[in-house]
Amino acid sequence: MEQPESHEGVNRRSLLTGVGGLVAAGGVASLFAPPATADPAARPERNPRVEDLLGRMTLAEKLGQLQLVGTEDAARAALATGQLGGVFSVVGAAKLNALQKIAVERTRLRIPLIFGLDVIHGYTTNFPIPLAQGASFDPGVPAADATVAAKEARRSGIHWTYAPMMDVTHEPRWGRIAEGYGEDPYLASRLAVAKVRGYQGDDYSSPDRLAACAKHFVAYGGAEGGRDYNTVDVSLQRLHNFYLPPFKASVEAGVATVMASFNTISGVPAHGNGYVLHDVLKGAYGFRGFVVSDYTGVEELILHGLAGDGADAAAAALPAGVDMEMVSTNYVRFGQRLLAERRITREQIDDAVRRILLVKVRLGLFDHPYADESGEVKAPSPAALAASRQAAGRCMVLLKNDGPVLPLAKTIGSVAVVGPLGAATYDLNGTWAGLGTGAFTTPPVTVVDGIKAAAPGVTVTYTAGCPVDGADTSGFAAAQQAARAADVTVVVVGETAAMSGEAAARSNIDLPGVQQQLVAAIKETGKPFVVVLVNGRPLTIPYLHDNAPAVLEAWAPGVQGGHAIADVLFGAVNPGGKLPVSFPRAVGQIPIYYNHENTGRPADPGNKYTSKYLDLESGPLYEFGHGLSYTTFRIDGLRLSDTRMPARGGRIRVTAQVTNTGGRAGDEVVQLYLRDPVASIVQPVRRLRGFERVTLDPGASRTVSFTLTPEDVGFYDNAARFRVEPGQIEVYVGNSSAATLTASFTVT
Helix, strand or coil: CCCHHHCCCCCHHHHHHHHCCHHHHCCHHHCCCCCCCCCHHHCCCCCHHHHHHHHHCCHHHHHHHCEEECCHHHHHHHHCCCCCCEEECCCCHHHHHHHHHHHHHHCCCCCCCEEEECCCCCCCCCCCCHHHHHHCCCCHHHHHHHHHHHHHHHCCCCCEECCCECCCCCCCCCHHHHHCCCCCHHHHHHHHHHHHHHHHCCCCCCCCCCECEEEEECCHHHCHHHCCCCCCCCCHHHHHHHHCHHHHHHHHCCCCEEEECCCEECCEEHHHCHHHHHHHHHHHCCCCCEEECCCCCCCCHHHHCCCCCHHHHHHHHHHHCCCEEECCCHHHHHHHHHHHCCCCCHHHHHHHHHHHHHHHHHCCCCCCCCCCHHHCCCCCCHHHHHHHHHHHHHHCEEEEECCCCCCCCCCCCEEEEECCCCCCCHHHCCCCCCCCCHHHHCCCCCHHHHHHHHCCCCEEEEECCCCCCCCCCCCHHHHHHHHHHCCEEEEEEECCHHHCCCCCCCCCCCCCCCHHHHHHHHHHCCCCEEEEEECCCCCCCHHHHHHCCEEEECCCCCCCHHHHHHHHHCCCCCCCCCCCCCECCCHHHCCCCCCCCCCCCCCCCCCCCCCCECCECCCCCECCCCCECCCCEEEEEEEECCCEECCCCCCEEEEEEEEECCCCCEEEEEEEEEECCCCCCCCCCCEEEEEEEEEECCCCEEEEEEEECHHHHCEECCCCCEECCCEEEEEEEECCCCCCEEEEEEEC
């Protein structure tokens, strides 16, 4: 674990530019700009093969290695001049081998291409979306996803995935919340590291592994208004305490590559932001891999207003730390001119090329450039399908269960499945599903088919009732008729896959269309019903909370989604997932999140002059960490190994006992939160610093333990220095961010 003294010396020169020392740094044009010569700490290792190639490469060949294109035609055109480093979004082993053959056998230096793809939550076998994986509170889930995906993709000729996304966000309107792990940096860090290791293993030259890419660097989740690609204005302390931790953890885990983000960071676009890319990532964090731009991200420096033309864009991005340019061609087009004009240096070019070649060496591409076409994976294996189904079950969150209505008995006579997503296929995969092959070869199991398979003796009917979006209520009567004829109705509502993900911001995050009215129509029948949500973001669902007897958050559960949902509905799987993000009561509450600051006037319903809305109850509808089970649990016996922690090298062991007090085996997630009530930088009311998912039989107990160090109680200040301050620290342990079991210790 990192000790506080290792943070105190963070690059004083970078702090000057990072905090905005305009005069000392040389004027507005210098803000966030790195020095002309890279710091030694930022240099990658020297490899004999790479150094030999660098010594023999022409400037044109070097610039070519910095180019990444996204079509076969563009790849062939660039290869004709020997100026190409990689290709993305081309799939099929034969196609990839044909391109590789040109690079390896027809170019002067025979440098292999790297082939990338957005393998986000599966290649042919789609797992639940990453936000759902966050709900598992189980690093084994993203690790399983990445392990299966890496095997399928690498055997199909892909070397490199643009995942995991580790953008922490407080903004549910942002469509890309579906691609990350929610609102907490600690949870995101743990799961991102697990996914990096799942993709890369101990050696990503293995035929079953991929080079991972930590994205998007950085603060993309802070986009104003939840609008994709939008501005982010953030303090240094918030940047380092909230947005950067998952990236730091991933670098420490050995992630091969990093992708720059589309957004500005306090006025400077990430693709030209030398503070975050050069000083923090490559300097302070010691990242030795390469940084790739996002799609046309270098070119977009022009529209951002940082660059006047493509030459300006290249002159900003390369020194800032972007090593490989995706799609746009400014490095290749203007690099030679910029070098002659001394706007970039040969050392900067060599550093970028060296980083890219080192990853190619570590992938084993020089020795094994081709894929075995006979081993290409075009459909999921039974083992992969089983892993996806198990993961989906671990990701589901039981939000409400009055009665209890769930689980359903397999002896029930009849089930009516109602709702536009009850027979959906690809919408169950969610965003970024199986680009290239998976979404076209592996339609997910529908909820209707999953229920039929789970309870073969039950009569199952299906009625859509309404579309996902739009105002058509003509199907309500048929839906009500089906509900009246059945013993129980399962209403499956939510979002299509296209309603979340990139470029899918929503200003209103209610159930789309007339789906809420459909639920109300089913309620009018007076028959028992449950609601299953299929969605890629938190939704504002106070009506469901007040009127539906049971609500199961299934997210976009992947290729085995229908089976996994049925597993939970009928009790074959006891849900144990927890919310990785707060569910707001209304869109006007956003942003609402558990790890907020207290303010000088925290919400008090009895005092008008406090921080709240006149027309809305304070707090979220469902808090971070919330999730029910078909059994019950008790968490007690909180103990601390000491009442004092030295600020340097101290450790405190926290233990608590969790007991299954119900009649079924089930999972509980024991969560540990800290609060520093008095600090030089105001701290969140709670910060997650530990969790463990525990499976217990009825009546069984287990002691769960966590070890806290100064890293857990410290924080970054507004000079980007890590501080561990003396004083009291409050500890909370429970099954959500509303935990009440508490103790405290003192940092000395």
